Amino acid sequence: MTLKQFKVLKLTIVVILAVAVSVAVSYGNLIIPVVAMALAIALMFYFRGKVKEIIADERDYQIGGRAAGLTIQVYAWLAVIVMFLFMAYYYEISPLPETMAVVMALAYSTCVLLLLYTLFFRYYNKVAFLEKKFIYVIVAFIVLLLVIVAGLRLLSGEDSWMCQGGQWVEHGQPSASMPTTACPNN
Numbered sequence: 001m002t003l004k005q006f007k008v009l010k011l012t013i014v015v016i017l018a019v020a021v022s023v024a025v026s027y028g029n030l031i032i033p034v035v036a037m038a039l040a041i042a043l044m045f046y047f048r049g050k051v052k053e054i055i056a057d058e059r060d061y062q063i064g065g066r067a068a069g070l071t072i073q074v075y076a077w078l079a080v081i082v083m084f085l086f087m088a089y090y091y092e093i094s095p096l097p098e099t100m101a102v103v104m105a106l107a108y109s110t111c112v113l114l115l116l117y118t119l120f121f122r123y124y125n126k127v128a129f130l131e132k133k134f135i136y137v138i139v140a141f142i143v144l145l146l147v148i149v150a151g152l153r154l155l156s157g158e159d160s161w162m163c164q165g166g167q168w169v170e171h172g173q174p175s176a177s178m179p180t181t182a183c184p185n186n
Helices: 003-026 029-050 058-092 097-125 133-155
Strands: 160-164 167-171
Touching: 003 029, 058 097, 097 133, 097 160
Parallel strands: none
Antiparallel strands: 160 167
């Protein structure tokens, strides 16, 4: 397969994936997009292996590494700045539980992103061509899974104030005091 054929095939797969995901989401089915993405990734890897020409060289990988590093830095800084703005809004203006959920989501996503970057950097720096690389990938996956589970537990809204019947009602044991704003009528 030539590089041009691969690019056309890749574009076709992306268009079909976009249509499948949008139709499935519009019908409320969230399993089809996951299956479609997994199938698209598998097809891309398969067809990439069939290409006989050079797809990328060292310069492409070097530029990609620089772009990824800069993207991580920009995201981390922006997420921290927005996180502190939302915290200021929460403590100074309106202590709504949704505001703190946004703060926690930004904080955890930034931490997970930096943790993954550190793990992959160490992996490629020290053990890239060793036989133990499968173990490191498994350990990184387990750490990521634990962080996600802990984050979901903390962001689940178990301990918060909820509006019921026009009044704030304790749900669990919230760490914040009862909101001083009027309870919105649903």
